[in-house]
Amino acid sequence: MSPTPASPRRSYGIIGGLGPLASADVFFKLMQAMAARGSIGEADVVFEQHPLGSSGATSAATTERKLYVFDMIRDFEQRGVGAVVLPCFLSHTFLDELKANTTLPIVDMMEALRHHLEQAYPQSTRIGVLASDYTRASGLFERYFPAPRFELLYPRLDADGDLVTDAVYGPGGIKTGQLDGAPLMKLDRAAASLQAQGAQVILPGLTEVALVAQALARLSTLAIPVIDSNQVYARYIAEGQRQATSKPFKVGVVGGVGPAATVDFMQKVVRNTPAARDQDHIKLHVEQNPQIPDRTENLIGQGQDPTIALYATCKKLEDGGADLIAIPCNTAHAYVERIQPRLSIPIVNMLTVTVESIRERFPALKQVGLLATSGTLGSGVYERALAEQGLQQLRPSADMQERVMQAIYGRHGVKAGYTEGQCQDDIRAGLDDLVRQGAQVVILGCTELPLLLPMAELVQEDGQRITLVDPTDTLARRCVALAGERRAG
Numbered sequence: 092m093s094p095t096p097a098s099p100r101r102s103y104g105i106i107g108g109l110g111p112l113a114s115a116d117v118f119f120k121l122m123q124a125m126a127a128r129g130s131i132g133e134a135d136v137v138f139e140q141h142p143l144g145s146s147g148a149t150s151a152a153t154t155e156r157k158l159y160v161f162d163m164i165r166d167f168e169q170r171g172v173g174a175v176v177l178p179c180f181l182s183h184t185f186l187d188e189l190k191a192n193t194t195l196p197i198v199d200m201m202e203a204l205r206h207h208l209e210q211a212y213p214q215s216t217r218i219g220v221l222a223s224d225y226t227r228a229s230g231l232f233e234r235y236f237p238a239p240r241f242e243l244l245y246p247r248l249d250a251d252g253d254l255v256t257d258a259v260y261g262p263g264g265i266k267t268g269q270l271d272g273a274p275l276m277k278l279d280r281a282a283a284s285l286q287a288q289g290a291q292v293i294l295p296g297l298t299e300v301a302l303v304a305q306a307l308a309r310l311s312t313l314a315i316p317v318i319d320s321n322q323v324y325a326r327y328i329a330e331g332q333r334q335a336t337s338k339p340f341k342v343g344v345v346g347g348v349g350p351a352a353t354v355d356f357m358q359k360v361v362r363n364t365p366a367a368r369d370q371d372h373i374k375l376h377v378e379q380n381p382q383i384p385d386r387t388e389n390l391i392g393q394g395q396d397p398t399i400a401l402y403a404t405c406k407k408l409e410d411g412g413a414d415l416i417a418i419p420c421n422t423a424h425a426y427v428e429r430i431q432p433r434l435s436i437p438i439v440n441m442l443t444v445t446v447e448s449i450r451e452r453f454p455a456l457k458q459v460g461l462l463a464t465s466g467t468l469g470s471g472v473y474e475r476a477l478a479e480q481g482l483q484q485l486r487p488s489a490d491m492q493e494r495v496m497q498a499i500y501g502r503h504g505v506k507a508g509y510t511e512g513q514c515q516d517d518i519r520a521g522l523d524d525l526v527r528q529g530a531q532v533v534i535l536g537c538t539e540l541p542l543l544l545p546m547a548e549l550v551q552e553d554g555q556r557i558t559l560v561d562p563t564d565t566l567a568r569r570c571v572a573l574a575g576e577r578r579a580g
Contacts (some may be wrong), residue, residue, distance in 0.1 A: 107178075139163060164195055168194065181223065202235070202324055271306065292318065293317045342415060345419075347379070360568075363567050439573070459484060461523055
């Protein structure tokens with residue numbers, strides 16, 4: 092009997108420096124929470140802190156904070172950390188931006204607070220918040236504690252202005268290490284304002300406020316609880332709570348095989364995506380690698396094996412957070428069966444989806460013509476895919492196949508940048524040969540061929556209509572559909 096595999100070891104990266112004292116407090120309380128649960132040896136915790144030049148919430152300081160946090164997350168990604176701990180309310184105002192651009196889950200401090208409130212104070216609906224003016228203006232708490240379920244209350248300004256911001260950021264404030272005296276008195280006055288408005292519980296909106304939450308709750312002027320958000324966050328993490336990233340669906344593209352076909356595929360993805368604005372389009376990660384050895388030369392026995400180069404490119408896309416991989420090269424699909432088992436994300440097989448679409452469109456069809464490189468024909472990848480759908484492959488005669496290869500690889504072929512002249516004569520000769528054999532549907536089985544034959548249908552001189560199937564367009568449509576399914580899910 093095989094042993095039960097061990098559960099993956101948890102690991103967390105704490106981003107310090109956002110406020111140094113509060114970050115260290117979260118780290119300390121996380122260790123306490125793990126010790127209390129007996130799990131302190133079951134997770135790795137990395138605390139990383141670097142100087143952050145600007146403080147406060149000016150536009151420049153917020154931008155610097157965003158870039159600082161993003162760089163820290165990237166560093167944690169490269170070090171194999173499993174999840175990010177972000178002990179900073181201000182940074183949670185741009186949490187969606189971070190989630191959209193990282194593969195790491197970020198433990199949501201606001202979710203932790205809401206979870207705690209619902210568990211510990213289920214009847215509380217009037218919530219007092221001690222937050223900076225920036226966090227308040229961002230609507231952060233309104234997103235997590237929405238009306239009409241909750242009513243959020245903020246301290247009223249008095250003669251001294253914004254007591255909360257001044258208690259934390261002002262001269263001699265909590266940021267400087269002063270945890271009692273004047274800063275505590277200012278927070279007490281702000282909390283008293285919340286109590287006077289009918290608040291049933293008080294939540295910090297600054298992690299520095301949490302440093303003095305217990306002292307604030309002990310003051311005789313307050314009769315309502317003040318939550319230690321740092322402790323709540325630490326316990327939430329120790330319980331193993333984390334949120335999956337809500338990153339946009341990303342299609343990884345093996346580019347450069349060939350370069351013009353890659354651009355053509357990208358255009359077709361854009362064209363087939365229902366979008367009213369830029370942000371509705373699909374995220375593409377293109378690894379443009381024209382140095383991948385020629386697939387056809389290898390398949391006909393004269394060139395270097397491209398397997399490693401194709402695999403390495405796919406791994407870069409996988410490492411870059413792609414949800415699936417598209418390879419806009421028909422011939423490269425002769426190598427997919429070798430590569431796919433070693434990847435954790437799927438390669439959308441262009442050949443398979445193309446043949447499936449043909450069968451759906453033409454249920455009574457028996458034969459399909461194929462214009463492709465000699466390497467693709469020799470590999471039999473399309474022939475097998477067609478046979479699985481009960482279709483017979485028609486291929487050009489040997490002489491006509493030479494002309495097809497000239498249309499693709501010739502001195503004046505499409506890979507050399509030509510779409511008119513001799514390459515047109517050559518590809519039309521190959522197409523006419525398939526029509527003479529009885530083909531009414533023809534697959535353009537090289538991704539450059541739609542650049543020579545961009546039409547969906549060709550009318551012969553005798554009036555016969557030939558359907559031209561573009562696998563690149565079919566692949567683009569399938570990728571768009573899969574992205575749409577993910578969004579809908």
